[in-house]
Amino acid sequence: RKEVEQDPGPFNVPEGATVAFNCTYSNSASQSFFWYRQDCRKEPKLLMSVYSSGNEDGRFTAQLNRASQYISLLIRDSKLSDSATYLCVVNRGGGADGLTFGKGTHLIIQP
Amino acid sequence: DAGVIQSPRHEVTEMGQEVTLRCKPISGHNSLFWYRQTMMRGLELLIYFNNNVPIDDSGMPEDRFSAKMPNASFSTLKIQPSEPRDSAVYFCASSRVHTEAFFGQGTRLTVV
Numbered sequence: 001r002k003e004v005e006q007d008p009g010p011f012n013v014p015e016g017a018t019v020a021f022n023c024t025y026s027n028s029a030s031q032s033f034f035w036y037r038q039d040c041r042k043e044p045k046l047l048m049s050v051y052s053s054g055n056e057d058g059r060f061t062a063q064l065n066r067a068s069q070y071i072s073l074l075i076r077d078s079k080l081s082d083s084a085t086y087l088c089v090v091n092r093g094g095g096a097d098g099l100t101f102g103k104g105t106h107l108i109i110q111p
Numbered sequence: 112d113a114g115v116i117q118s119p120r121h122e123v124t125e126m127g128q129e130v131t132l133r134c135k136p137i138s139g140h141n142s143l144f145w146y147r148q149t150m151m152r153g154l155e156l157l158i159y160f161n162n163n164v165p166i167d168d169s170g171m172p173e174d175r176f177s178a179k180m181p182n183a184s185f186s187t188l189k190i191q192p193s194e195p196r197d198s199a200v201y202f203c204a205s206s207r208v209h210t211e212a213f214f215g216q217g218t219r220l221t222v223v
Contacts, residue, residue, distance in 0.1 A: 101146075
């Protein structure tokens with residue numbers, strides 16, 4: 001089983017729609033969880049951290065289910081500028097530093 | 112803060128040549144990471160340092176790869192000799208321990 005698994009997409013979504021991504025992780029020792037965004041030919045940038053209680057940042061909502069070891073990201077009222085690759089990220093846990101990245105989900109918002 | 116600074120941004124070299132990638136982390140961050148990104152394998156952690164000390168290099172593909180961090184503000188990743196399969200984007204990232212990482216703009220390496 002891969003450490004962090006995501007549906008690679010692409011997800012083609014009309015502007016204004018709601019889109020949801022999920023990812024699963026295998027390392028039960030992981031303690032920190034994030035969503036990163038990567039634009040074409042750019043570096044990954046932190047979109048938001050993910051907390052057990054769930055958290056929201058504007059149009060973005062992230063949820064964590066530790067029992068099932070999955071993380072979700074919901075984007076409401078999608079904009080053209082949301083087109084990017086979204087990377088699910090978990091820390092390595094067990095005292096080890098470093099982040100393990102999923103291969104990303106490619107999102108295309110269509111006008 | 113200028114963020115994580117990497118150089119060069121692009122590198123084209125011939126097979127067999129030595130390549131050195133450079134990174135300046137964000138001031139105050141005590142963890143530094145080198146990642147490699149390819150279409151096939153995504154982002155892979157090569158090595159990370161904590162307080163300038165290499166902690167885990169299990170991701171380094173083979174002995175041709177080496178990394179150093181002589182002080183808190185500078186790190187290098189060296190490939191000697193380089194091979195075409197080393198072609199990738201190499202990212203350096205830094206963080207405070209156990210928090211989110213901030214990435215540099217990457218070095219796009221092409222080995223011909």
